Amino acid sequence: MDHIKNILLESDANQIRHIFHQAKDIKQNTLGHDVYLRGLVELSNICTKDCYYCGIRRSNTSVKRYLMAEDEIISSAMFAFEKGFGSIVLQSGERSDTKFLHLIETVVEKINYLTSRQLRITLSLGEQSKDTYQRWFDAGADRYLLRIETSNESLYNKIHPANHCYNERINCLTALKMIGYQVGTGVMIGLPYQTINDLVNDILFFKEMDIDMLGMGPFIEHSQTPLFGQPIDIVNSRLHLFELSLKMIAATRIVLPNINIAATTALQALDPLGREKGINAGANVIMPNISSPIYRKDYLLYEEKPCINDLADDCFDCVIKRIELTGEKVAMFSNGDSLNFVNRQRRKT
Numbered sequence: 001m002d003h004i005k006n007i008l009l010e011s012d013a014n015q016i017r018h019i020f021h022q023a024k025d026i027k028q029n030t031l032g033h034d035v036y037l038r039g040l041v042e043l044s045n046i047c048t049k050d051c052y053y054c055g056i057r058r059s060n061t062s063v064k065r066y067l068m069a070e071d072e073i074i075s076s077a078m079f080a081f082e083k084g085f086g087s088i089v090l091q092s093g094e095r096s097d098t099k100f101l102h103l104i105e106t107v108v109e110k111i112n113y114l115t116s117r118q119l120r121i122t123l124s125l126g127e128q129s130k131d132t133y134q135r136w137f138d139a140g141a142d143r144y145l146l147r148i149e150t151s152n153e154s155l156y157n158k159i160h161p162a163n164h165c166y167n168e169r170i171n172c173l174t175a176l177k178m179i180g181y182q183v184g185t186g187v188m189i190g191l192p193y194q195t196i197n198d199l200v201n202d203i204l205f206f207k208e209m210d211i212d213m214l215g216m217g218p219f220i221e222h223s224q225t226p227l228f229g230q231p232i233d234i235v236n237s238r239l240h241l242f243e244l245s246l247k248m249i250a251a252t253r254i255v256l257p258n259i260n261i262a263a264t265t266a267l268q269a270l271d272p273l274g275r276e277k278g279i280n281a282g283a284n285v286i287m288p289n290i291s292s293p294i295y296r297k298d299y300l301l302y303e304e305k306p307c308i309n310d311l312a313d314d315c316f317d318c319v320i321k322r323i324e325l326t327g328e329k330v331a332m333f334s335n336g337d338s339l340n341f342v343n344r345q346r347r348k349t
């Protein structure tokens with residue numbers, strides 16, 4: 001625990017560089033030089049939840065809401081498949097109505113059929129019942145990403161309305177694991193009321209929950225949310241926030257060598273080379289946005305989101321070049337299953 005805290009508090013530039021090298025070495029020695037691509041499809045910004053930090057929260061009436069049609073979602077998946085992505089992420093605001101549950105089941109089945117199950121499908125669709133998770137798993141979804149946002153229950157309660165329940169989120173993560181998904185989670189870094197000890201405990205939470213994938217990034221405010229303008233104690237500048245986010249990646253890689261860690265787009269919102277620097281601090285996954293630009297500008301969880309006017313092809317070409325800049329290798333046509341998950345499966349057999 002002290003070791004993690006020391007990493008997060010380190011302020012000497014040479015020491016920080018050394019920590020990032022150490023984390024990247026651990027990643028290379030454990031997982032090789034590969035960086036995996038996940039094509040991100042933001043299929044709908046309709047959400048029944050009201051998280052205080054999120055630009056597409058239900059109460060934000062200035063958002064133009066959309067839901068991609070079934071054939072648009074499938075075309076995006078096929079784009080990813082044909083380009084050599086090993087996997088896609090279907091992400092949306094949270095909905096549990098019958099029509100939506102059925103749409104997801106149908107697109108998962110059809111994508112699997114059209115790709116002969118050669119494309120791993122990650123769902124990032126929020127809290128659902130165990131039956132729904134099972135139904136989507138049976139349809140062929142392989143992985144599920146559900147961010148805890150913070151492992152501190154009291155902080156969780158400060159950044160969500162009273163009817164959003166921390167324990168329910170834990171129950172969902174547990175259910176996903178029991179069903180057999182590769183399970184991902186993540187947190188925000190630099191939240192109002194957050195402390196360094198909270199971040200240390202977040203990393204211990206990832207370990208305790210035996211998670212397989214991680215997508216965490218800096219908290220970037222959205223002006224149409226209740227958390228906008230709240231005092232933030234844990235960082236004193238955007239540069240500091242960026243550096244702390246990289247230190248979180250590095251510290252997590254050192255503690256959990258086997259998991260997949262994404263260099264998230266939010267890093268790029270703070271630094272033009274944010275994702276490359278994430279890879280150089282121990283991340284091994286990049287999630288190029290392959291949603292149509294028609295919709296991207298309406299999926300703003302935070303402001304200053306990069307690449308909102310780019311075409312999917314532009315994002316693809318750009319990401320390949322960016323990964324090569326780090327000296328790592330883009331793993332084309334590779335599913336990139338989490339080694340942590342593979343090892344867990346092996347232990348079961």
Ligand code: SF4
Binds near residue numbers: 050051092301
């Ligand atoms: S964070 Fe997710 S669940 Fe919360 S309001 Fe935004 S889209 Fe909805």
